Amino acid sequence: MDQKESMTVEFKSEAKNPISDHELLDEVVGMANALGGVIYLGKEDDGTPTGASKLHQDIDGLRAMVVNKTIPSVFVDPQLKMEEGKVVVAIQVPIASQVVATTQGKVVQRRMKANGTPEVVPFFPWEFSSRRSFLSEFDPSSMVIFPLGLSDFDRPSLESLKEEMSRGSTSDKTLLGLNDEEFLLSLGLLQQDHEKTSMTLAGLLLLGKEKDLAKFAPGSMFVYQILRYGAVQKNEEIRENIVMAFKRFGAFVDSFNLEEEMLVNMRRVGVPTFDPEGLREAFANAVAHRDYARLGAVRVILDEAGLTIASPGSLIHGLQTSNLLAAEPRGRNPLLSLALKRTGYCEKTGRGVDKIFYGQARFGKAWPDYSGSDDGNVVVFFPKSEMDVPFARKMMELKEPLPLFSVLILSWIRRNGIGVKEELAAALGIGAERLEGYLIPLHARGLIEPLDLKGPWAIANSFLSEAGTKEVPLDKLLEKTAYIAKRNNGIITNSILQSELGLEPSKSYYLLKKLCNQGKLKRIQSGKYAKYEWIHD
Numbered sequence: 001m002d003q004k005e006s007m008t009v010e011f012k013s014e015a016k017n018p019i020s021d022h023e024l025l026d027e028v029v030g031m032a033n034a035l036g037g038v039i040y041l042g043k044e045d046d047g048t049p050t051g052a053s054k055l056h057q058d059i060d061g062l063r064a065m066v067v068n069k070t071i072p073s074v075f076v077d078p079q080l081k082m083e084e085g086k087v088v089v090a091i092q093v094p095i096a097s098q099v100v101a102t103t104q105g106k107v108v109q110r111r112m113k114a115n116g117t118p119e120v121v122p123f124f125p126w127e128f129s130s131r132r133s134f135l136s137e138f139d140p141s142s143m144v145i146f147p148l149g150l151s152d153f154d155r156p157s158l159e160s161l162k163e164e165m166s167r168g169s170t171s172d173k174t175l176l177g178l179n180d181e182e183f184l185l186s187l188g189l190l191q192q193d194h195e196k197t198s199m200t201l202a203g204l205l206l207l208g209k210e211k212d213l214a215k216f217a218p219g220s221m222f223v224y225q226i227l228r229y230g231a232v233q234k235n236e237e238i239r240e241n242i243v244m245a246f247k248r249f250g251a252f253v254d255s256f257n258l259e260e261e262m263l264v265n266m267r268r269v270g271v272p273t274f275d276p277e278g279l280r281e282a283f284a285n286a287v288a289h290r291d292y293a294r295l296g297a298v299r300v301i302l303d304e305a306g307l308t309i310a311s312p313g314s315l316i317h318g319l320q321t322s323n324l325l326a327a328e329p330r331g332r333n334p335l336l337s338l339a340l341k342r343t344g345y346c347e348k349t350g351r352g353v354d355k356i357f358y359g360q361a362r363f364g365k366a367w368p369d370y371s372g373s374d375d376g377n378v379v380v381f382f383p384k385s386e387m388d389v390p391f392a393r394k395m396m397e398l399k400e401p402l403p404l405f406s407v408l409i410l411s412w413i414r415r416n417g418i419g420v421k422e423e424l425a426a427a428l429g430i431g432a433e434r435l436e437g438y439l440i441p442l443h444a445r446g447l448i449e450p451l452d453l454k455g456p457w458a459i460a461n462s463f464l465s466e467a468g469t470k471e472v473p474l475d476k477l478l479e480k481t482a483y484i485a486k487r488n489n490g491i492i493t494n495s496i497l498q499s500e501l502g503l504e505p506s507k508s509y510y511l512l513k514k515l516c517n518q519g520k521l522k523r524i525q526s527g528k529y530a531k532y533e534w535i536h537d
Contacts, residue, residue, distance in 0.1 A: 039091040072096075
């Protein structure tokens with residue numbers, strides 16, 4: 001069972017008295033209006049089971065009460081479970097496709113507090129549209145702004161957009177032969193109702209004037225910052241449409257994105273600090289998928305560690321930081337996203353996240369990081385990392401290009417020394433069978449090789465001979481491990497190896513296992529603090 005409360009887990013004690021219907025309904029409605037989850041009756045806040053009340057062990061009556069006292073009805077699935085000899089009721093709460101309330105008209109939602117614990121708070125009407133867009137059941141960008149029409153588009157921005165499209169390689173050039181009204185109607189930036197044409201929110205965001213953005217889309221703000229040792233060196237806050245924002249973002253990136261040169265096939269190639277296509281795609285995602293019902297700005301921040309792009313709103317339902325690479329594309333503002341694709345501002349297939357990762361991985365640099373995202377902001381961080389020149393050169397010299405996941409696998413193994421299947425699958429957000437579908441072709445091409453019959457995988461010697469050996473050779477690591485063990489009176493642990501040799505946990509574990517298999521080490525203590533004894537002369 002779950003051992004800690006979270007966004008999708010709630011513990012309720014019934015050691016003294018059954019919780020009231022009112023309190024239980026608040027938890028059910030709040031969870032249904034968030035991500036769904038499980039409510040455990042009969043567990044303390046620390047997860048200790050103390051037993052559910054006899055009243056709520058009647059799971060049929062419990063289910064009926066919830067169904068009858070929620071609108072629309074929430075069909076929970078309560079189950080009796082035994083834990084440490086105590087009966088616990090686990091109530092499965094589905095995620096609601098509509099906003100749910102109690103029959104008394106109370107509407108609440110579940111969220112995380114600053115200290116990392118969950119709470120139930122009021123769910124206000126102005127938040128409903130955000131909820132529907134989160135579930136991909138409503139497109140806020142298609143809303144019509146009736147006071148605004150054709151004459152309210154920003155003319156310089158419209159001309160700039162068409163000029164960009166004429167130069168771009170991915171834009172829909174057929175649109176350029178249309179007059180302004182036909183152009184805007186085709187993109188959904190204008191909508192026609194009988195004889196009247198009105199601007200959509202997508203049109204306002206993409207090509208609107210500043211005064212109209214302030215009035216009808218107050219969240220359309222952008223902030224550009226440069227930080228040095230905690231001090232703000234540059235802080236520019238501006239309200240503008242997306243076309244102008246892309247120009248400003250491009251100029252901001254060009255001011256610091258310096259190139260490093262390397263020689264590939266007797267030709268000099270410039271490699272910038274951050275991949276420009278990946279940065280542009282991340283910025284496009286920020287403006288296309290942000291929650292415009294929330295106040296706040298798209299923030300672009302450069303500091304010593306790297307570049308951060310943050311936008312208001314959580315990831316769309318079904319997307320998590322762990323499955324971004326593998327999940328099917330989906331968006332919060334479909335009409336705006338489609339307009340950005342057709343005008344060439346973002347990736348046409350909706351797989352923009354592929355570009356974001358590919359541009360860093362193919363040069364052996366650290367991957368973009370989404371771990372700073374929460375239910376209030378989507379945050380992607382591009383770490384400043386040195387290019388692995390031999391690896392990057394080898395990747396560029398390959399005659400047949402590799403798919404994204406193959407590049408990521410090579411990059412992961414190169415940076416970590418070895419690729420344990422479970423760790424690779426977790427890093428990519430894919431299952432073991434799909435991972436195998438990438439490992440086998442890489443092995444067939446001589447790019448990776450297994451270290452034993454069951455793995456893990458390492459960069460092939462033929463690849464290393466050309467790409468340069470970045471890691472200490474395995475035989476040398478084995479020699480060092482033997483030396484460390486003998487120095488410690490014949491005793492060695494995983495943590496000692498990691499500290500002494502600077503290894504990742506997976507690689508130190510692999511070395512210990514290999515030495516045990518060779519009969520050079522014997523495990524004398526199991527568990528988290530396992531110890532090994534050196535038994536080889």
